Amino acid sequence: MSTTVTRPERALSRRNLAATVVGGYVPLILTTAVVFLPLLWMILSSMKMPNEIVTTDLAVLPAQFSLENYSAAADKVPFGQFFLNSTIVTVTGAAIKVVLALLTAYALVFVRFPFKRLIFVLILVALMVPPQVSILPNYILITGMGGRNTLWGIILPGLGTAFGTFLLRQHFLSLPASLLEAAEIDGAGHWRRLWRIVAPVSVPSIATVALVTIVSEWNEYIWPLIIVDDPRYMTLPVGLTLLRNSEGDAAWGILMAGAVMVIVPVLIIFAALQRYIVAGLTQGSVTG
Amino acid sequence: MSRVHTEPLPPPADPSGSLSRGTAKRDNLKNSAGSKRRFSPRARREGLVFLALVLPNLALIGVFTYLPLLNNLYYSTLNWTLGSSNATVIGLGNYVTFFTSGDAPRVLGTTAVFTLITVGGSMVLGLLIALALNQRIRGTTFARSAVFAPYVLSGVGVGLVWLFIFDPVYGVLAWFLRGFGATSPQWINDPDLALTMVIIVYVWKNLGYCAVVYLAGLQSLPKDIMEASQLDGAGAVRAFWSVKLPLISPTTFFLLITCLLSSLQAFDLIRIMTPLGSGTSTLVYEAYLQAFGAFNRAGYSAAISVILFTILLVATVLQLRFVERKVHYS
Amino acid sequence: MKSIPLPPLNRRHFLSFAALGSGTVALAACGGPSTAPPAEEEETDLDFEGVTPAAAIEFWSTHPGQSQEVEKALIEKFNSSQSEVQVTLVTAGADYEEIAQKFQTAQQGGKLPAVVLLSDVWWFRYYINGSIIPLDGLIEQLEVETGDYRESLIADYQYEDKQWALPYARSTPLFYYNRDHFKAAGLPDRSPTTWEEFGEWAPKLMNAGIPGLQTAYQFPALAGYAGWSLQNHLWGYGGGWSDEWTMTADSPESVAAIQWCQDAVFKHKWAGVSSNDASADLSSGAVSATVSSTGSLVGVLKAAQFDVGVGFLPGGPEETDPVCPTGGAGLGIPSGVTKEEQLAAAMFLKFMGEPENTAEFSAATGYMPVRSSADMTAVLAVSPLIGTAIDQLDVTRPQDYARVFVPGADLEIAKTAAAVLTQPGDVQTEMTKLKETLESMYQRDVEPNLA
Numbered sequence A: 001m002s003t004t005v006t007r008p009e010r011a012l013s014r015r016n017l018a019a020t021v022v023g024g025y026v027p028l029i030l031t032t033a034v035v036f037l038p039l040l041w042m043i044l045s046s047m048k049m050p051n052e053i054v055t056t057d058l059a060v061l062p063a064q065f066s067l068e069n070y071s072a073a074a075d076k077v078p079f080g081q082f083f084l085n086s087t088i089v090t091v092t093g094a095a096i097k098v099v100l101a102l103l104t105a106y107a108l109v110f111v112r113f114p115f116k117r118l119i120f121v122l123i124l125v126a127l128m129v130p131p132q133v134s135i136l137p138n139y140i141l142i143t144g145m146g147g148r149n150t151l152w153g154i155i156l157p158g159l160g161t162a163f164g165t166f167l168l169r170q171h172f173l174s175l176p177a178s179l180l181e182a183a184e185i186d187g188a189g190h191w192r193r194l195w196r197i198v199a200p201v202s203v204p205s206i207a208t209v210a211l212v213t214i215v216s217e218w219n220e221y222i223w224p225l226i227i228v229d230d231p232r233y234m235t236l237p238v239g240l241t242l243l244r245n246s247e248g249d250a251a252w253g254i255l256m257a258g259a260v261m262v263i264v265p266v267l268i269i270f271a272a273l274q275r276y277i278v279a280g281l282t283q284g285s286v287t288g
Numbered sequence B: 001m002s003r004v005h006t007e008p009l010p011p012p013a014d015p016s017g018s019l020s021r022g023t024a025k026r027d028n029l030k031n032s033a034g035s036k037r038r039f040s041p042r043a044r045r046e047g048l049v050f051l052a053l054v055l056p057n058l059a060l061i062g063v064f065t066y067l068p069l070l071n072n073l074y075y076s077t078l079n080w081t082l083g084s085s086n087a088t089v090i091g092l093g094n095y096v097t098f099f100t101s102g103d104a105p106r107v108l109g110t111t112a113v114f115t116l117i118t119v120g121g122s123m124v125l126g127l128l129i130a131l132a133l134n135q136r137i138r139g140t141t142f143a144r145s146a147v148f149a150p151y152v153l154s155g156v157g158v159g160l161v162w163l164f165i166f167d168p169v170y171g172v173l174a175w176f177l178r179g180f181g182a183t184s185p186q187w188i189n190d191p192d193l194a195l196t197m198v199i200i201v202y203v204w205k206n207l208g209y210c211a212v213v214y215l216a217g218l219q220s221l222p223k224d225i226m227e228a229s230q231l232d233g234a235g236a237v238r239a240f241w242s243v244k245l246p247l248i249s250p251t252t253f254f255l256l257i258t259c260l261l262s263s264l265q266a267f268d269l270i271r272i273m274t275p276l277g278s279g280t281s282t283l284v285y286e287a288y289l290q291a292f293g294a295f296n297r298a299g300y301s302a303a304i305s306v307i308l309f310t311i312l313l314v315a316t317v318l319q320l321r322f323v324e325r326k327v328h329y330s
Numbered sequence C: 001m002k003s004i005p006l007p008p009l010n011r012r013h014f015l016s017f018a019a020l021g022s023g024t025v026a027l028a029a030c031g032g033p034s035t036a037p038p039a040e041e042e043e044t045d046l047d048f049e050g051v052t053p054a055a056a057i058e059f060w061s062t063h064p065g066q067s068q069e070v071e072k073a074l075i076e077k078f079n080s081s082q083s084e085v086q087v088t089l090v091t092a093g094a095d096y097e098e099i100a101q102k103f104q105t106a107q108q109g110g111k112l113p114a115v116v117l118l119s120d121v122w123w124f125r126y127y128i129n130g131s132i133i134p135l136d137g138l139i140e141q142l143e144v145e146t147g148d149y150r151e152s153l154i155a156d157y158q159y160e161d162k163q164w165a166l167p168y169a170r171s172t173p174l175f176y177y178n179r180d181h182f183k184a185a186g187l188p189d190r191s192p193t194t195w196e197e198f199g200e201w202a203p204k205l206m207n208a209g210i211p212g213l214q215t216a217y218q219f220p221a222l223a224g225y226a227g228w229s230l231q232n233h234l235w236g237y238g239g240g241w242s243d244e245w246t247m248t249a250d251s252p253e254s255v256a257a258i259q260w261c262q263d264a265v266f267k268h269k270w271a272g273v274s275s276n277d278a279s280a281d282l283s284s285g286a287v288s289a290t291v292s293s294t295g296s297l298v299g300v301l302k303a304a305q306f307d308v309g310v311g312f313l314p315g316g317p318e319e320t321d322p323v324c325p326t327g328g329a330g331l332g333i334p335s336g337v338t339k340e341e342q343l344a345a346a347m348f349l350k351f352m353g354e355p356e357n358t359a360e361f362s363a364a365t366g367y368m369p370v371r372s373s374a375d376m377t378a379v380l381a382v383s384p385l386i387g388t389a390i391d392q393l394d395v396t397r398p399q400d401y402a403r404v405f406v407p408g409a410d411l412e413i414a415k416t417a418a419a420v421l422t423q424p425g426d427v428q429t430e431m432t433k434l435k436e437t438l439e440s441m442y443q444r445d446v447e448p449n450l451a
Helices: A014-045 A067-075 A079-110 A114-124 A131-144 A151-158 A165-171 A178-186 A188-200 A203-220 A223-226 A236-243 A251-280 B023-036 B039-077 B093-100 B103-131 B141-154 B155-166 B174-181 B191-219 B223-230 B236-247 B249-264 B270-271 B283-292 B298-325 C013-024 C025-029 C070-081 C094-105 C123-129 C135-143 C151-157 C181-182 C195-206 C222-236 C250-268 C277-282 C293-304 C338-353 C353-364 C377-382 C385-395 C401-405 C410-422 C427-449
Strands: B078-080 B087-089 C058-063 C086-091 C114-119 C166-171 C173-178 C215-219 C272-274 C287-293 C308-311 C327-332
Touching: A014 B103, A014 B141, A014 B155, A014 B191, A014 C287, A067 A079, A067 A251, A079 A114, A079 A151, A079 A165, A079 A188, A079 A203, A079 A251, A079 B039, A131 A151, A131 A203, A131 B039, A131 B283, A131 B298, A151 A223, A151 B039, A165 A203, A178 A188, A178 B103, A188 A203, A188 B236, A203 A251, A223 A236, A236 B155, A251 B078, A251 B141, A251 B155, B023 C385, B039 B078, B039 B298, B078 B093, B078 B298, B087 C410, B093 B103, B093 B298, B093 C401, B103 B141, B103 B191, B103 B249, B103 B283, B141 B191, B141 C293, B155 B174, B191 B249, B191 C410, B236 B249, B236 C025, B249 B298, B270 B283, B283 C173, B298 C293, C013 C293, C058 C070, C058 C094, C058 C338, C070 C086, C070 C338, C094 C114, C094 C327, C114 C123, C114 C338, C123 C427, C135 C338, C151 C166, C151 C327, C166 C293, C166 C338, C166 C353, C173 C222, C173 C277, C173 C293, C173 C377, C173 C385, C181 C287, C181 C308, C195 C250, C195 C287, C215 C222, C215 C250, C215 C277, C222 C287, C222 C401, C222 C410, C250 C272, C250 C385, C250 C410, C277 C287, C277 C293, C287 C293, C293 C308, C293 C385, C308 C385, C308 C410, C338 C353, C338 C427, C353 C377, C377 C385, C401 C410, C410 C427
Parallel strands: C058 C086, C058 C114, C215 C272, C215 C287
Antiparallel strands: B078 B087, C114 C327, C166 C327, C173 C287, C173 C308
């Protein structure tokens, strides 16, 4: 992070400098530290041996940086499988959701239909139904369809997408009407218009929807927790809880190794593409 | 920050819509054209295309979002033990039990405390951080991303990390306290402290969202007003209270509602940090515990879900109403 | 439908929404439970004559006491010992509560295992719900030598003259102590006879200048199974959570016992309460003594950097013997699987209970060998401490009904324990509240279901 104090543009008096440091840098550095120190502690602890953790004589750095906790975690539960499952669920789920959102949003904006507003409201209201409310009924439904302990059972109930539809619709509405008029005169059908004109000019918005969807699919917890009990089909967040054992010792090192595997991939994606993710998640905030 | 979402706001010409910006003009245009020739072959073709594009998504939402609501409503009238294939219809019995047993004050009280403090805490701290970020100094871009990062991380992972930090014997917090000769509070066993702990972590995870939204609000304020207030000689603090705060009140209201909705739905952290819900049983968690925890009271759980949903609905309607009226203080 | 509130829509929209809703009503009712009055109780067919065992079955476990390795080894041994049945081990949860949640939800139409691990507080609920079958017919057909099982362990699963499960990972609480700490404080190398005696020892431990020591004694984690080990204190004072179905949590004896525990934490300040695992707290050297399951024994011996001592649970002023509850988990067979699977499951149950197999499991974990004839000499030679745990089996007492037979009671007990051991709540008030809660839970969930 940037710890070098640089000159503000305005002329510097000593007092001004002090004000900048106290009012500007101190809060920023403090905030950044509060965010990163716990994550740093997670990474350090994941490399400590059990006797460096189950002790009252704590050292900040591990005696030696050991990856033993990672292999212990992988021995205890099939972590490779969890990782693979999470990836499959995330990629498949997000891909389908983005396509569905794109189709729906396109139809809502560019295709004529009498009950459009009602359908949009129906989709929008779905945004506020907490997923927790649907757990029990969906569990019974999916189980009845044979979806327990399957990856599609994890993916299916979340596929309907209100968030992506909403976001893309807002974006499409902002596109200039002239963009499509030419194509309409050329006689291009909706399908062509969608993929040749609308989608290409909306790549940033689509990327935003895709990234936000990927992050939320990866982190999804309550539904996979309920619908899967066979480790062969568990995703990372669910599998992580398997590492906690009832009458074993407090295996914090191993748990931290597991936490690293869940958190770090998202952190990397976020670091690389945070612009789009932040935009998507704060969408609709500045209305006035 | 990216300004993808800040396209200009069209006039609120739309009487019922108001759900989004910009819908009005285009839809009205389309409707006036479409309604006159509603049954023309072309319109019919358009209709079919529309359905083909929308139905898959709509069907999924219907089956996995709306249908469960109805199911829940039905289950909430049953005396039904999860795991048993038989149940008896008891009408509003589950609701009566909830409100007449000690459950209502306990669960609603916990929910209120959790929601008020997390929403208030995230918003106040978020605003302070946004003010710090809204300065012309180096490093704000990085700090903005950093403070937002926890918001996108897995609640399960984050919960475990903080649980380890708070652990009264091995936790780094206990270690610090021991350094000062103090003993660690019983973060995990004491129900009140457990709630405090979960609230702290929740705020840590979510305040970045408030900060970034507030920052966007501050940056969208007209520069001349800001500079004018500065020229007036109004102190920074006074300028904040009398000018900035009123001007960003729409952002405040937006955050109030969105944070309220997500706080009311908080689950992952509670489940990971306090599996038994001792002291931390909010409506969502109580509904989960009643059905899938030790009690297996599926009907009762469904009733709690319905109560939760009603509260969420009220909050959302408030938000929609607000957007409709477009409250401005400027 | 009308009861679903909607945001302001116009009437036409509302009506079409309502129409959409009513179309789904039929769907809404399907998949849930039946509300028709139950048909004539069908006598479950438990005759396994001529049934061929299923070729492949699942065993749901939580691997209590870090037993994953030994479970795998035993299953491997079973699978290669015969050609009829192959068992697959499934991790179905991290603890007894999680596996129970999975099992309960699977009743709703999911895939059930043929063998399920069930803890002391869960099997009775499965019995009430009819989710497990009595094993008597299978025991007879497969000639399981129930007479050789340890009486106190097998009797725990008997109700209405039927056997509902067989013991597997069975444990008792055990008094663990740090021998180095005891030596430093000049204390005898044994567990105290009574808690009063420990009350005299504790200040010595606190004043012995032991580095890193936080408290002399650590109560087991409340979120775990507080109600289990606290029975030891209650019984020592002549109290209990209940006397059969009469709730006695508010009796003067029970209150006195818990008051003593609270004083140890708040008045004398030599006791703490573990946040997740008391045995780990002991291993770390943060505390000098604790009470934990025998299932933690092997784990503690591995982790501790000092000499570990174990002993019988201390008694109280009224009672010194028996004051030790049994606990842990057994194996049961679900009613919702085919007879072929049930038979195969019973074969596996029989195998896991064979003397040499239970001995192997015990050696790897510290859980009790469930058979009297299990040869433990090899194990005792390696870790003699297991002997203490086995000897204590002779002085155990069946658990209070309130804890093991009332669904969810353990959670309520844990909450009360939190209110008096981590906060200085008034013991009498809290215990009275607990008694009332337990009574209403009994009346709601148990009494109507008792035959």
